Amino acid sequence: MSLTLIGWLLLALLAGGALALLQRRLRESSSREAQELDPPPAAAPPQLAPEVFQARIQELIDAGQTIKAIKLYREQHGVDLKEAKDSVEALMAERHPFGREPSGAVEGDADIEQALRDDQLIEAVKLYRDRYGVGLKEAKDACDAMRRRLRG
Known part of the structure; x- marks a missing residue:
């Protein structure tokens, strides 16, 4: 091999390395920017004591804030939307959730x-x-x- 060919190969390797390094730095900076734009995950709301929960949900129902009552029920019990809606509607109808009155x-x-x-x-x-x-x-x-x- 001639000295000129070795020089060109060496130059190509250096240019490729420099491009790879530049590309890596660009990727890292764009991922940092994306992380800064994403809001931090919301912490799970603390569980309320049963008495506090019952009083709060009754306040929401009495104030006609059904959607907030359903949301609170879902947060407290970790149930799906349908179950929370059915339970809140049962409370609104002055029945107990799960379809039964206390004995x-x-x-x-x-x-x-x-x-x-x-x-x-x-x-x-x-x-x-x-x-x-x-x-x-x-x-x-x-x-x-x-x-x-x-x-x-």
């Missing part, structure tokens, strides 16, 4: 607290769900909070 007179949570004192968590959750017409997760969370408060 017996609602006279406080003495029986639920007694079941928790007797270490009958499943029974307490059943009583809570029946009384307040809420889902399993909300009932379990409420009973766990009650149990912590009782053990104080």
Whole structure:
């Protein structure tokens, strides 16, 4: 090989390397710009205590803010739109969600607290769900909070 050919090959390699480096830097800067334009992901809203949730959703229903009530229900329970809408509509019709009225007179949570004192968590959750017409997760969370408060 002649010295001229080796020089041209070396020049071509250097030019190719410089172009690759330039292209890489352009890609990195454009991805940084895209990241700056994207808003940060929204944090999940904190779960409300059952009593606070029930009061807040009732306020929204009374104020005629059905869409906000449905949104709050979805955030609290993590359910799909149809289930949240059906539940809020049931509350609006002064029925309990999940299609049932609480059995017996609602006279406080003495029986639920007694079941928790007797270490009958499943029974307490059943009583809570029946009384307040809420889902399993909300009932379990409420009973766990009650149990912590009782053990104080």
